[in-house]
Amino acid sequence: MNNPQMYQELLELIGTDSASGKETQIAEKLIAKLKEIGLTVLTDNAGDTFGGECGNVIGIWEGDLDGSLMLSSHMDRVPNGLGIHPVEKDGVLRSDGTTILAADDISGVCAILDGLRRAIGSGKPLPRLEIIFSVGEETGLYGAKALDMSAIRSRIGYIFDSPGSIGRFVNGAPGMFQMEVEITGRPAHAGNEPEKGIDAAHVMCEMISTLKKGRLDPMTTSNFPILSTGSKSCNVVCDFASFRGEARSRDLQKLTDYVTYFEDHCHAVAARYGAGITIEKHQNFLPFLIPEEDEVLVCAKAASAELGLDYRVEVGGGGMDANIYNAQGMATIGVATGYTKNHTKDEQLVLADFLRSGELCAKLIETYAARCGAK
Ligand SMILES: [Zn+2]
CATH class of the missing domain: 3.40.630.10 (Zn peptidases)
Structure with a gap:
């Protein structure tokens, strides 16, 4: 030594x-x-x-x-x-x-x-x-x-x-944004009248499954690994779900473009089901x-x-x-x-x-x- x-x-x-x-x-x-x-x-x-x-x-x-x-x-x-x-x-x-x-x-x-x-x-x-x-x-x-x-x-x-x-x-x-989405559905008895509910868990799954994510281009990535719902029982249509994740890019324009795309995408899916939505975003660093x-x-x-x-x-x-x-x-x-x-x-x-x-x-x-x- x-x-x-x-x-x-x-x-x-x-x-x-x-x-x-x-x-x-x-x-x-x-x-x-x-x-x-x-x-x-x-x-x-x-x-x-x-x-x-x-x-x-x-x-x-x-x-x-x-x-x-x-x-x-x-x-x-x-x-x-x-x-x-x-x-x-x-x-x-x-x-x-x-x-x-x-x-x-x-x-x-x-x-x-x-x-x-x-x-x-x-x-x-x-x-x-x-x-x-x-x-x-x-x-x-x-x-x-x-x-x-x-x-x-x-x-x-x-x-x-x-x-x-x-x-x-x-x-x-890279710079990074963190995003958190909250989806509000409508509860209904799951056996008697499920058609009267708005299933927030389903809306969340569709949002994520149709979202562009992972490796987006050589400079940009995103990841949404944390999902939860407000449901405690199986006999009520899920009325609340939330998920969060991050996007990173070495190009600030690409990063902000992705965040805009992400918001538009989530709002569009929520609107299709009549679900309520709030999105919080936070720019962690440039x-x-x-x-x-x-x-x-x-x-x-x-x-x-x-x-x-x-x-x-x-x-x-x-x-x-x-x-x-x-x-x-x-x-x-x-x-x-x-x-x-x-x-x-x-x-x-x-x-x-x-x-x-x-x-x-x-x-x-x-x-x-x-x-x-x-x-
Ligand atoms: Zn270190």
């Missing part, structure tokens, strides 16, 4: 319980670590926006150069992330099979801590560094949404929170796609080349804090740290990749610093 401190820190933080809205334990450790490295540390009230117990942790290194770089990862993890016992075999870290591993996103946290120690320890002039360890990422990007961007000066940033081997960068992700010539990717490519990494730029399929920051004008991309199968009990982390992610973080800082003038 060529970086025992980084590996020990990984095990320590994986073993520190955390969940969305319950990040206090890990936040306290990260505040202490950032202070020890020499950063000024602030916290905010992001937790209040989603019933969480604490806010984002924000570390600031003032720097000597005229420029500012944001580095981020998230402190929460998906459920089944308490009491994790990691097991190392043949250079790959896994859980003991009963929990997730939480390399998503503890590996990212450790990459940033190691990168900071290397960059600051080098004694070379640095730009301002803004570190954001966010809360509530997995349940809805709540920490990023609540972050006070007026306090953040960086116009570019790296989020160490993408699956895949080192050298992979994620420069685009899509983003950063061009290869953008400074954030130019630096990533140069840093990867210097480290001899296999540089790849790909678009991801999930939402991430970067969706929020990009929508607010900070060009932000995802950085892979070596984990795969995240959000499952089979999650694994290739340690050779992980150990290089701290080096990569330091090299990204150094590469960006070389483009900054003196203050």
Whole structure:
């Protein structure tokens, strides 16, 4: 192991319980670590926006150069992330099979801590560094949404929170809408006079079965997996049903077009049966796609080349804090740290990749610093 401190820190933080809205334990450790490295540390009230117990942790290194770089990862993890016992075999870290591993996103946290120690320890002039360890990422990007961007000066940033081997960068992700439909039918005795009822369950099934969904085009998908009815007994025609789901697209126009189609389709089916309908839609986040010539990717490519990494730029399929920051004008991309199968009990982390992610973080800082003038 060529970086025992980084590996020990990984095990320590994986073993520190955390969940969305319950990040206090890990936040306290990260505040202490950032202070020890020499950063000024602030916290905010992001937790209040989603019933969480604490806010984002924000570390600031003032720097000597005229420029500012944001580095981020998230402190929460998906459920089944308490009491994790990691097991190392043949250079790959896994859980003991009963929990997730939480390399998503503890590996990212450790990459940033190691990168900071290397960059600051080098004694070379640095730009301002803004570190954001966010809360509530997995349940809805709540920490990023609540972050006070007026306090953040960086116009570019790296989020160490993408699956895949080192050298992979994620420069685009879909935007997402969530939709919920409520259908009101009319009850009637199922045996005596079913023709007097309006069967809300049937209307719902027809709405879904005739809806365009799944893979809609190379950029757009939708999924409606949650269905329910208000019925408790079989002898009454169903008078209430509801379903919900989501649509995603990397193209905002395609996404909004689909939502319009979805509403028109559901209203038309309801009208055919004389059923009542309400549709609630909520735009969770906007899509983003950063061009290869953008400074954030130019630096990533140069840093990867210097480290001899296999540089790849790909678009991801999930939402991430970067969706929020990009929508607010900070060009932000995802950085892979070596984990795969995240959000499952089979999650694994290739340690050779992980150990290089701290080096990569330091090299990204150094590469960006070389483009900054003196203050
Ligand atoms: Zn993550």
